[in-house]
Amino acid sequence: MVFMEHNSILHGDCIDVLKRFPEKAVDVIFADPPYNMQLKNPLYRPNNTKVAGVDDLWDKFESFADYDRFCAAWLRECGRVLKDTGSLWVMGSYHNIHRIGALMLDLGFWILNDVVWHKTNPMPNFRGKRFTNATETLLWCVKERNRTKYTFNYKTMKRYNGGKQMPSVWRIGVCAGAERLKGEDGKKAHSTQKPEELLKRVILSSTKKGDIVLDPFFGTGTTGAAAKKLKRLFIGIEKDGGYADIARRRIDGIHGFFEEADWDEEGGAKQKPVPFATLVRERVIREGETLYAKKPEGAAAVVRADGAVCYRGAAGSIHQIGRLVQHTASCNGWKFWYITRSDRLIPIDVLRNDYRKEH
Numbered sequence: 001m002v003f004m005e006h007n008s009i010l011h012g013d014c015i016d017v018l019k020r021f022p023e024k025a026v027d028v029i030f031a032d033p034p035y036n037m038q039l040k041n042p043l044y045r046p047n048n049t050k051v052a053g054v055d056d057l058w059d060k061f062e063s064f065a066d067y068d069r070f071c072a073a074w075l076r077e078c079g080r081v082l083k084d085t086g087s088l089w090v091m092g093s094y095h096n097i098h099r100i101g102a103l104m105l106d107l108g109f110w111i112l113n114d115v116v117w118h119k120t121n122p123m124p125n126f127r128g129k130r131f132t133n134a135t136e137t138l139l140w141c142v143k144e145r146n147r148t149k150y151t152f153n154y155k156t157m158k159r160y161n162g163g164k165q166m167p168s169v170w171r172i173g174v175c176a177g178a179e180r181l182k183g184e185d186g187k188k189a190h191s192t193q194k195p196e197e198l199l200k201r202v203i204l205s206s207t208k209k210g211d212i213v214l215d216p217f218f219g220t221g222t223t224g225a226a227a228k229k230l231k232r233l234f235i236g237i238e239k240d241g242g243y244a245d246i247a248r249r250r251i252d253g254i255h256g257f258f259e260e261a262d263w264d265e266e267g268g269a270k271q272k273p274v275p276f277a278t279l280v281r282e283r284v285i286r287e288g289e290t291l292y293a294k295k296p297e298g299a300a301a302v303v304r305a306d307g308a309v310c311y312r313g314a315a316g317s318i319h320q321i322g323r324l325v326q327h328t329a330s331c332n333g334w335k336f337w338y339i340t341r342s343d344r345l346i347p348i349d350v351l352r353n354d355y356r357k358e359h
Contacts, residue, residue: 277307
């Protein structure tokens with residue numbers, strides 16, 4: 001059995017290495033496997049310069065059947081080492097993602113989302129015979145169809161997206177400029193290096209601080225770099241020793257964190273309950289003060305010393321009287337009622353949160 005040291009890069013074939021992992025050992029898996037691009041001939045620009053496409057040996061397979069066997073093998077092992085509450089991300093292009101998606105469903109995985117990476121600066125279609133390939137797809141999955149317990153940081157991603165729900169289309173540029181790792185010859189170190197922003201979103205959305213992220217096709221370490229900057233743990237598997245060395249140097253050179261690494265986590269400890277009566281007893285809200293409702297306009301209730309409120313001869317909690325005023329079956333009195341402070345109306349929930357901070 002492999003010794004699972006966190007923040008480590010394991011050198012070897014991913015299927016062989018995964019077989020030595022214990023079951024249910026990691027929280028999230030991100031896999032960026034070979035795409036089986038099926039390129040037969042070199043590609044040239046209109047000025048006759050050669051395009052540096054993906055012609056690496058690791059992307060070549062004898063047939064579709066050979067590629068399917070390879071993918072089924074590593075997917076099975078990923079399912080075995082993934083925790084029941086974990087999730088799996090697999091990315092690809094039109095060359096392979098549909099085959100992998102079918103394999104995943106056949107193996108029992110359940111797809112939660114297909115996230116489209118919309119490249120803002122894609123490589124042009126030089127021959128002018130097809131649309132420009134400006135997208136790749138990420139399949140986000142759980143281990144089985146009825147799995148409901150998995151990490152999704154909805155509020156975090158909404159905050160990351162400027163207060164709006166994060167959509168399943170991510171507009172991110174391809175890896176270029178200073179981010180693109182280069183070899184000593186000045187050429188790109190890896191033909192398919194992914195942008196760090198892509199992995200940042202994957203990890204931020206589906207892990208918690210301290211979770212273990214496994215990448216069985218580690219390459220030059222983008223997953224590890226993003227995980228480290230978000231204060232997550234990682235394990236990478238890489239067959240090519242040169243790539244593994246580059247990844248190690250890259251990650252060792254990281255000494256800072258993303259701002260988002262210290263954002264409040266979702267699903268943390270519940271806040272200490274503060275009854276309305278406590279605010280009255282502590283004179284945060286005083287007996288005899290008036291609470292107001294914005295709708296219906298003009299509705300008002302008077303605070304009693306015992307923490308109840310009175311409205312047209314009826315007395316009860318802020319929630320009960322809120323229901324009475326609205327003629328509804330439920331009401332969150334903390335959000336419904338307002339009180340005057342500094343000549344303006346504020347929700348009484350603001351006073352409760354201020355009290356929590358001080359106590």
